[in-house]
Amino acid sequence: MLDAQVFQRLGDFTLDTSLAVPAEGVTALFGRSGSGKSSLIRLIAGLGMPEVGTIRLGDTWLVDTRRRRWVPPHRRQLGVVFQEARLFPHYSVRGNLRYGMPRASRDAFDDLVDLLGIGHLLARTPGRLSGGEARRVAIGRALLSCPRMLLMDEPLTGLDGARKQELLHYIRRLARDTGVPILFVSHDTREIGALADRVALIEEGRVMASGPVDEMFARLDLGPRTGRFEASSLIEARILAHDQALCLTRLALPGMEAGEALSVARLEGAVGDAVRLRLRARDVGVAPSGAPPLPDVACIPATLREMGDEAHSPFVEVMLDVGGQALRARLSRDAIAQMELQVGHALQARLRSVTVSRHDMVVVT
Numbered sequence: 616m617l618d619a620q621v622f623q624r625l626g627d628f629t630l631d632t633s634l635a636v637p638a639e640g641v642t643a644l645f646g647r648s649g650s651g652k653s654s655l656i657r658l659i660a661g662l663g664m665p666e667v668g669t670i671r672l673g674d675t676w677l678v679d680t681r682r683r684r685w686v687p688p689h690r691r692q693l694g695v696v697f698q699e700a701r702l703f704p705h706y707s708v709r710g711n712l713r714y715g716m717p718r719a720s721r722d723a724f725d726d727l728v729d730l731l732g733i734g735h736l737l738a739r740t741p742g743r744l745s746g747g748e749a750r751r752v753a754i755g756r757a758l759l760s761c762p763r764m765l766l767m768d769e770p771l772t773g774l775d776g777a778r779k780q781e782l783l784h785y786i787r788r789l790a791r792d793t794g795v796p797i798l799f800v801s802h803d804t805r806e807i808g809a810l811a812d813r814v815a816l817i818e819e820g821r822v823m824a825s826g827p828v829d830e831m832f833a834r835l836d837l838g839p840r841t842g843r844f845e846a847s848s849l850i851e852a853r854i855l856a857h858d859q860a861l862c863l864t865r866l867a868l869p870g871m872e873a874g875e876a877l878s879v880a881r882l883e884g885a886v887g888d889a890v891r892l893r894l895r896a897r898d899v900g901v902a903p904s905g906a907p908p909l910p911d912v913a914c915i916p917a918t919l920r921e922m923g924d925e926a927h928s929p930f931v932e933v934m935l936d937v938g939g940q941a942l943r944a945r946l947s948r949d950a951i952a953q954m955e956l957q958v959g960h961a962l963q964a965r966l967r968s969v970t971v972s973r974h975d976m977v978v979v980t
């Protein structure tokens with residue numbers, strides 16, 4: 616859908632990369648501070664021009680330096696949302712949303728207002744909105760311009776935990792219900808775990824790996840290179856039951872035996888809904904197959920697929936296969952030696968319920 620190949624020098628920094636964003640879902644552009652995320656997004660949005668390169672959206676050339684082609688930002692059919700909402704302060708929310716809105720969007724107005732939960736804010740001015748509300752309005756305004764793609768540069772930065780969760784929920788709904796593909800810049804693995812379908816990892820001005828989010832989380836080689844990509848896995852679970860009295864939801868994880876469940880804080884979804892779980896490697900333990908159960912600990916039959924080789928560390932990251940999905944665990948060298956673990960061994964993965972917080976779960980259907 617979007618293909619960019621750009622070269623640009625910015626002082627001592629060089630952006631020299633390719634990026635491909637598919638026509639559906641959420642693609643996260645992830646990298647450390649100073650890796651070139653904003654510079655790349657600016658070139659795509661048309662806020663700068665590469666020295667050399669091409670940017671193509673579907674079959675439309677936005678940039679082709681060899682042919683001296685450069686489409687200005689307002690004609691790129693891209694909706695852009697930045698960290699700060701950049702609303703017009705003297706217009707009401709309704710006025711902000713309608714500003715520059717093409718006729719074609721009139722029918723979509725009510726649905727989008729509904730989808731973003733901003734109906735009760737329409738008469739207010741931006742000064743009377745919370746940070747999260749203002750960003751929802753900014754997203755609405757960007758979408759009402761009928762964009763072919765939405766670019767979001769760290770739209771959740773600076774929001775507190777609850778507002779962040781709320782906005783994450785709305786962005787997920789947008790991606791699912793509007794069909795507009797989203798390119799989302801973030802350096803927060805939680806956000807990426809909750810939102811992204813694909814991840815492009817940028818380092819020193821170059822996208823050095825990209826792929827489906829679960830595969831990217833599962834790559835042992837990416838952890839040390841990115842620093843902040845905290846070792847974790849994304850696992851798709853299903854809601855088995857809710858326990859109102861105990862305020863719990865019971866989840867079935869892939870490969871789990873009948874009767875087993877992981878109990879987590881009560882979730883909103885219905886029985887049978889899929890839940891995306893982000894599990895930190897340090898919270899996953901292993902035990903020999905057939906080891907006795909423990910209260911509040913879920914057991915999943917697993918196979919040891921891969922072992923990391925971080926030298927000079929007391930810990931080793933290992934990759935387990937649970938029901939066909941990849942689960943990362945961080946084990947001490949001591950435990951590995953005592954259990955005589957080797958690739959191919961069958962064992963049990965163990966998860967304590969309390970290690971999975973609300974921020975690590977998102978209902979996806």
Ligand SMILES: Nc1ncnc2c1ncn2[C@@H]1O[C@H](COP(=O)(O)OP(=O)(O)OP(=O)(O)O)[C@@H](O)[C@H]1O
Nearest residue numbers: 625626627628646647648649650651652653654655
């Ligand atoms: N106009 C400019 N002139 C000189 N250097 C620049 C310019 N714009 C960006 N840079 C440098 O380019 C590098 C990449 O910056 P960029 O803002 O793209 O990084 P980023 O990944 O978005 O970082 P962050 O997560 O902190 O926002 C940085 O070293 C920055 O100092």
